[in-house]
Amino acid sequence: MATATIYPNAPDLCADDYVAIGLATCFIKEEGEVHEVKVIEAIPSAALEAIVKGIPTSYEIAWGTTLGAVLDGEEPKMMPEFPPSAQFSDEFSFRAIAAARTYKSRPQAQSHIQLGTARSDFNYSLERKRVLNSQRIIRTEDNVKQHEYTHKVL
Secondary structure, three states, rough: OOOOOOOOOOOEEEEEOOEEEEEEEEEEEEEOOEEEEEEEEOOOOOHHHHHHHHOOEEEEEEEEEEEHHHEOOOOEOOOOOOOOOOEEEOOOOHHHHHHHHHHHHOHHHHHHHHOOOOOOOOOOOOOOOOEEOOOOOOHHHHHHOOOOOOOOOO
16 A cells, blocks of 8 residues: 655655665775775666576675665665665665666566565675776777778768
């Protein structure tokens, strides 16, 4: 049964709508050193389905919960299951609402993590580190050289 809580930017959702929330191990690069951080993120249904099939992931654990449990209006709300040192991802409320919509359109994805339960049997790997503040610097040498006639009609 849906509750009357309505999100201003998501009138199609209510506090009882399902969303999967994961605890990811990410990294921040500061002054040449890399520091580990725990980040709380919403997991869209397609990503969850790929993760449960065994692709390597930075998620240690994921919970099946509701929007009302993780959002107080538009503000992130810390669940008791989250470690105190964890921090919410950037734009958490926007991403949680977007992820909840994916579970509305694909409700069978909710069966991977039942509402009110957690799952941690993922292929957890830090081989490819998720660096949150990395910058890609594009140089002229990176450009692919093309023949002068590549874009000409011959």
